[in-house]
Amino acid sequence: PRPSPSASPPSAPVPGADFSAAADEEGLESFPRYDLAWEVDPTSGLVAGQMIVRYPWAGPEPLSDLVLRLFPNAPAWGGTLTVTQAQINGHPVRSTLTVEGTALRLSLPAPLPPGQSVTATTAFTLQLPPLGVEGNGQLGYGAGRVALAEAYPMVPCRGAEGWWEVLGPAHGDVTCNPVAFYRVQITAPATMTPLTSGRCDPPLSLGGGMQRWLCTAGPVRDFAAFLGADYQVVTTSVEGVTVRSASLPGDEAGGREALDDAAYALALFQRRFGPYPYAELDVVEGPLDRAGMEYPGLVLIQAAYYGEKREGLEPIVVHEVAHQWWYGLVGNDQVNAPWLDEALAEFSTLLYYEDRYGEEEAGLIEESWRQSYEAVVAAGQDRPVGLPADAYPQELYGPLVYRKGALFLVALRETIGDDAFEALLRQYLVQHRYGLATPEDFRTLIEGRGGPAAGDLYEAWILGTRHP
Ligand SMILES: [Zn+2]
Incomplete structure (x- = not known):
């Protein structure tokens, strides 16, 4: 059985309605x-x-x-x-x-x-x-x-x-x-x-x-x-946010699972990163060429994950929900520095598995990243994480930007400690919410928290091809 999300802290923010409430916030007229x-x-x-x-x-x-x-x-x-x-x-x-x-x-x-x-x-x-x-x-x-x-x-x-x-x-x-x-x-x-x-x-x-x-x-x-005329829509509520999952006829079981996973991820990431400031979050099934795709307040998931690839649905949904923070609230140049949101979204799935299923299950996720990356190293194809998207052939984009990028964050967390790492993510959100962050911003932030050791990790993983 899967545990339900743990209770939210009493200080959980009440999300504003899109537009009208948020428009009253200071500085947003710009x-x-x-x-x-x-x-x-x-x-x-x-x-x-x-x-x-x-x-x-x-x-x-x-x-x-x-x-x-x-x-x-x-x-x-x-x-x-x-x-x-x-x-x-x-x-x-x-x-x-x-x-x-x-x-x-x-x-x-x-x-x-x-x-x-x-x-x-x-x-x-x-x-x-x-x-x-x-x-x-x-x-x-x-x-x-x-x-x-x-x-x-x-x-x-x-x-x-x-x-x-x-x-x-x-x-x-x-x-x-x-x-x-x-x-x-x-x-x-x-x-x-x-x-x-x-x-x-x-x-x-x-x-x-x-x-x-x-x-x-x-x-x-x-x-x-x-x-669509035939979406099967199921709905739940997470701390005042309406979460909807829309699946195609025959895929209702996948639609319910996607709803459950998205709701858990939304509750967890609000506690760990900071508030999701919108009224709704939608998960939609579609004939997508990639596994998943993020937009503000909505994630699109490839139809195959509701059917024959069903066992892979959960990490895809969680990755895309994490993009609401990394891409959505904190923006970045997705072509020239794609690792900045992709590595964080991928790493966020590890936080989800740790919280929901425990260290052992989460360890399997981390191990799958390592295997994916080691295969690239063994093939002599290792590259830095921090390159523009067109510096990677399509087949190396996932292993190097997403998974090697997530392994960099695993190494960073091990070096600076869990509490400092989570504080770092919260600070990153507060500093860049509604703005654009650069790789240099991220480096400055981690060096501020982790000192030269964090800078060395950045050099090795993000800028280097040294096999750390
Ligand atoms: Zn992504």
């Missing part, structure tokens, strides 16, 4: 605000969209352009996102498409001084690829379902070098976004149920068999929605 509308035809896979974003510019220099990323146009995604109209502050502007059609650069009519905001308004069409046939399963349509991940023009991160305009390899994650507030209107046949980032109001009937949902989310790094 985040972008999206108004997004999708009108979805699940038969043709055509989406008509509008996106308005108000982008506050902090400086230091005046801003001369705004970049919108159009990830459905990336080769691995198989979609076509076309911006048919673009305006800045209500006036049509010149735009240029670059980075394999995934970056649209809008020239501002006049340089924007720091401290002011710019509003970009776009109309777009999105042709989705057929799910399970083309693309990666994060975006598509088929069998009465629609997957809408990265399905709108989005403002990327911006650093000292300017806008983030990289396009990573198909085996890695694709975005680097600032957190923002989202108000999203979804129009679709009334037979469909939406599972989304954030939360949605009860739908408004439009007649003609169509409905409209208004959803809000924030502060979050992205907004994803999955709609």
Whole structure:
């Protein structure tokens, strides 16, 4: 039998409703605000969209352009996102498409001084690829379902070098976004149920068999929605957060297990890392090309894990839930420093197994990481953990970034001790919540807690190919 989650401490935070409650928090007016509308035809896979974003510019220099990323146009995604109209502050502007059609650069009519905001308004069409046939399963349509991940023009991160305009390899994650507030209107046949980032109001009937949902989310790094007519949805509540699991017909047992695992992980990670500040968390089954994928407030799990790969479902769900902290609350450049969220999410599954099943079961997880990594070393393929995603062939990405990365964190915990290590994770969250952390931030943090010994581990595992 599996034990139920241990009781939460009396000081457990009450999560705010997405958007309205969080918007009152201090400093959050500095985040972008999206108004997004999708009108979805699940038969043709055509989406008509509008996106308005108000982008506050902090400086230091005046801003001369705004970049919108159009990830459905990336080769691995198989979609076509076309911006048919673009305006800045209500006036049509010149735009240029670059980075394999995934970056649209809008020239501002006049340089924007720091401290002011710019509003970009776009109309777009999105042709989705057929799910399970083309693309990666994060975006598509088929069998009465629609997957809408990265399905709108989005403002990327911006650093000292300017806008983030990289396009990573198909085996890695694709975005680097600032957190923002989202108000999203979804129009679709009334037979469909939406599972989304954030939360949605009860739908408004439009007649003609169509409905409209208004959803809000924030502060979050992205907004994803999955709609289907035949999702089997089960629900539970964890300290005021509604957790939902949506599985496909015939996979209800996997759906219930995913709900149970996600609920346990959510309760545990809130205690260990810090509060999950949103109202809902959804776990959704889909025809994904990879095992799992994280979005704010929602994780997508490959359908095979509800069937023939069922014994592998639990660690996948837990890894993706951990991304709500590592990727979601604490962001990072997922293409140039993917280890920063992947190693932490993978390591978090060890904390889960230790807490839920004890040291022996957890030891098996750690041993599986070691075997995976040792096989790479034996093949003469060892590489540092801290490289960009495209520095790894697809088959080495998991063993080196996820598992060797998690083993680095195991070594770090052994060196500085359990209590100091957990304090370090909490400090990392507090320092970078709603922001972006860099590898240098992480190194500074661990050296502050663990001294030169922690720095040596960082050199050996993250930067080196020395076999530690
Ligand atoms: Zn991951």
